[in-house]
Amino acid sequence: MDPSSLAAAIMSSQAGLTKLGLAAQFERMHADLGGAIAKLIDSAQQNIKSLANVASGIGTNLDVAA
Secondary structure: OOHHHHHHHHHHHHHHHHHHHHHHHHHHHHHHHHHHHHHHHHHHHHHHHHOOOOOOOOOOOOOOOO
16 A cells, blocks of 8 residues: 555544544534523523413503603
8 A cells, every 4th residue: 555545544534433423513503402492492482381371461561652
């Protein structure tokens, strides 16, 4: 095996490891994002429950001209 093909194989191997590392990092970020969305939905549901006893029509005539 000549030195140039050996060097090319090593460089290709290093590039593959870098791509694998980046893919793993993206997967972790994706999993974290799913957890954050679940927490957001849960807190929104809790906030909706606290507004369940509010009388109808509250907040419909809001003056934002000031």
